[in-house]
Amino acid sequence: MTSELLDAALVEEATKKSGLIWVQGSGDAGTGPARPLWHVWHAGAACVLGDGPGEQPLTGLTDGGEAVVTVRSKDKGGRVVAWPATVVELAPGSPEWDAAVAELKGKRLNAGDGEEMPLRWRRECRVLRLQPHGTTLPLPDDSLAAPPPATPAVTREPIPAALPRLLRRKRR
Incomplete structure (x- = not known):
């Protein structure tokens, strides 16, 4: 029981502090x-937004599917923890x-439409x-570079x- 609580705390704290997570969905068949x-991080889960014009692609993530989330360190960029996740698509307009x-609106950078963002x-x-x-899942030993x-x-x-x-001359 104690290790489960420690795992949950590690997942939450690492994911809250990281501005970026790496996600591999079950739709990728483990090969993508x-x-x-x-x-x-909101209400005990990582919330992501995408698949619209100008937004990040959510390829391989389907409602009810599984995903593996790897969280990196914000300062060093190395992997901190990997955890399995269940993907739940939220219905537009629902309280959730x-x-x-x-x-998400508070964290969205460089949006051109400001207050109209939620409607879009x-x-x-x-x-x-x-x-x-x-x-939590064991972290791999190799780089996983593709x-x-x-x-x-x-x-x-x-x-x-x-x-x-010419470039050297301009610096002087």
Whole structure:
């Protein structure tokens, strides 16, 4: 019983203090990469918002599904704890949705629509609760670094030979 309470306290404190969590949903079939998501800790769960225009993608997270959440240290960036979660989608306009959105609105940075944000979120986005359950998961020993996804982006031309000299000259 004591270890369960310590695990719950660790999950809550680490998740509250971290501005970013890494989430791998069951829809990723355990093979997809974990995705970084901004969140708030509210009422015993991490609440995330996304899948709307200009918002973070919530790929692999389905209502009633499972997810693995990895929390990083805010100052050093290393993994602190990993925990299993149940994904619950909040219904727009419900009291739980309103309370979660009030917390999320306070943490949302760089939003162009200010006070209209909750209305846009109600129309276009999903709000999910990632509710911890069970005990914490062991942290892996390796880096879990994944190769970058393929992209059509390329460098058009090599940089001009004179550019390094021009940049040095401007610093003086």
